[in-house]
Amino acid sequence: MTIKMSSWQYPTDFPQLLSGQVHLWRFSLDALPVTYENLRALLSADELARADRLLDPLKCHNFTIARGHLRRLLANYLDLAPEEIDFSYNVSGKPFVATKNSSGLTFNLSHSGSRAILAVAMNAEVGVDIEKVDFDLNFHLLAARYFSPMEFVALKGFSTIRQRRQFYRIWTCKEAVLKMIGSGFSSPEPVGTVSQNCCVINTFFAVNYVSAVVIDRKITAILKFNLSPDEGISPR
Numbered sequence: 096m097t098i099k100m101s102s103w104q105y106p107t108d109f110p111q112l113l114s115g116q117v118h119l120w121r122f123s124l125d126a127l128p129v130t131y132e133n134l135r136a137l138l139s140a141d142e143l144a145r146a147d148r149l150l151d152p153l154k155c156h157n158f159t160i161a162r163g164h165l166r167r168l169l170a171n172y173l174d175l176a177p178e179e180i181d182f183s184y185n186v187s188g189k190p191f192v193a194t195k196n197s198s199g200l201t202f203n204l205s206h207s208g209s210r211a212i213l214a215v216a217m218n219a220e221v222g223v224d225i226e227k228v229d230f231d232l233n234f235h236l237l238a239a240r241y242f243s244p245m246e247f248v249a250l251k252g253f254s255t256i257r258q259r260r261q262f263y264r265i266w267t268c269k270e271a272v273l274k275m276i277g278s279g280f281s282s283p284e285p286v287g288t289v290s291q292n293c294c295v296i297n298t299f300f301a302v303n304y305v306s307a308v309v310i311d312r313k314i315t316a317i318l319k320f321n322l323s324p325d326e327g328i329s330p331r
């Protein structure tokens with residue numbers, strides 16, 4: 096079955112998540128001070144404590160912005176106030192919605208550089224990863240360490256000029272698989288070993304970024320939305 100993939104779009108109304116769909120939201124972690132404060136005000140006490148434990152101010156900023164946007168977006172799907180959402184975490188730290196009557200809503204978030212992506216699905220495990228391309232990265236070393244022999248051969252099959260991007264394509268798929276499973280990262284499985292029912296998809300994110308989304312069932316569509324840089328995202 097072919098999967099319909101939209102281009103990145105600004106929704107006019109908040110989109111309804113239908114069965115068999117994955118929604119991807121793309122947003123910047125840059126924010127005006129007023130936006131930062133408004134998003135920070137949505138965080139729970141434990142999230143604020145976690146943000147404050149991050150000694151690197153940029154990490155603290157990015158966590159706060161991402162968590163604030165996450166709350167605002169999920170609130171629209173759940174028809175709740177952002178502050179009303181409860182998160183729980185599995186043993187490896189994967190967050191999920193613990194609020195009662197959350198209608199099977201699942202999500203996964205990834206950030207890299209100054210950008211973030213959120214994947215939202217229904218009654219399915221989902222994993223997402225983005226990476227900003229690092230043109231100084233010695234990707235051959237990482238590939239030799241983490242890629243399966245088949246993945247390594249596939250990488251080498253590309254021309255030198257294309258190998259870096261292909262490395263990131265495989266890497267993000269592997270990370271997204273691990274994040275879908277949510278079970279920790281000590282032994283990254285080859286992407287080829289995931290169940291036949293999983294969809295593993297690289298999707299264009301932005302210039303010099305590579306992203307992948309993985310979902311543990313067959314889907315019909317991936318709809319991609321931009322989050323407005325201002326705060327006007329509460330269409331409901």
Ligand SMILES: CC(C)(COP(=O)(O)OP(=O)(O)OC[C@H]1O[C@@H](n2cnc3c(N)ncnc32)[C@H](O)[C@@H]1OP(=O)(O)O)[C@@H](O)C(=O)NCCC(=O)NCCS
Binds near residue numbers: 158161188205276277
């Ligand atoms: C947890 C881990 C996956 C985060 O990866 P990352 O690329 O640094 O970060 P990302 O931005 O993609 O994802 C972070 C988000 O994923 C979610 N997350 C946290 N733990 C998770 C888990 N166990 N499973 C799935 N999602 C998880 C959170 O929402 C987190 O955001 P937050 O920190 O704002 O709460 C990372 O710690 C890790 O172990 N990576 C594996 C590295 C590796 O060995 N790769 C091998 C080659 S594939």
